[in-house]
Amino acid sequence: NGDVSAKATGPFVPAKEDYQNVYNEIARLLVEKDNYDDGSYGPVLVRLAWHASGTYDKETGTGGSNGATMRFAPESDHGANAGLKYARDFLEPVKEKFPWISYGDLWTLAGVVAIQEMQGPAIPWRPGRQDRDVxxxxxxxxxxxxxxxxxxxxxxxxxxxxxxxxMVALCGAHSLGRAHTDRSGYDGPWDFSPTVFTNEFFRLLVDEKWGWKKWNGPAQYTDNTTKTLMMLPTDLALVKDKEFKKHVERYAKDSGVFFQEFSDAYVKLLELGVPFTTEERFVFKSSE
Ligand code: ZEM
Incomplete structure (x- = not known):
């Protein structure tokens, strides 16, 4: 049968189920490699996807997740990217197993897996990033x-x-993970459940009293009640600014609204500057 042999020898065009297999492998590794930070690589994967994408400049069309240029110095050595090698190295065995996926698609898909596996909203995703050089x-x-x-x-x-x-919705990702003194210089988690995606970051911004932390590190805030949590100056700016604060209050009050608006904004972030050839987005099945 000519059709069958043409199919067997033609170029491999991955379908949704192939990307679901990549999803499942990343999800499996998240469970297997739980001896890291607060027990999960999830937060640092969310940050990798964000820093790969957040370099986008709409005027010049440069930057963004197309290209995955954080693989190379100088970008990998930019101060903001300190510590993201842990995330890139975590994903290397996945790239070896699925060599057909581009790094740009792999890193952004990993951000999707991490959000969903940490009980966050579904993040519709589509492939199309091509790796570029230094x-x-x-x-x-x-x-x-x-x-x-x-x-x-x-x-x-x-x-x-x-x-x-x-902007406010995206900053709600600080419900995840922590700051590390050997990376940014800041220290500590934003909330009490750093490996579960929630609106707790916004609730704490509204409900808690935040004062300057007394230490020799960079200026950061600490909560008045337990002195175990932290906020960055840019986090507090979200309640100091009247327009930002309106959204902080909406998200603190209604987690469903936050989940929806975060998902929309994260989809947009991960797609900045990518020359897609397909309209259709995939919604992946989360693990049990
Ligand atoms: Zn973050 N972020 N971020 N962020 N971020 C850190 C950690 C994490 C800012 C920032 O300077 C820092 C967004 C926006 C902004 C995550 C996701 C997203 C850390 C600590 C700093 C200093 C790094 C360290 O020491 O390891 C600033 C100034 C932001 C905007 C004003 C957006 C948008 C994000 C995703 C949508 C995540 C998940 C972490 C935790 C990483 C980890 O390793 O635990």
């Missing part, structure tokens, strides 16, 4: 600086094409 690396300074204020947040996320509402 010449496509973006200049340093495109990612946000945590020591700054609302003006800086608007400048950085505005350059990517986000509005106030989307």
């Amino acid at each position: 010449s496509a690396c973006t200049p340093d300074g495109r990612l946000p600086d945590a020591s700054k204020d609302q003006k800086h947040i608007r400048a950085i996320f505005g350059r990517m094409g986000f509005d106030d509402r989307e």
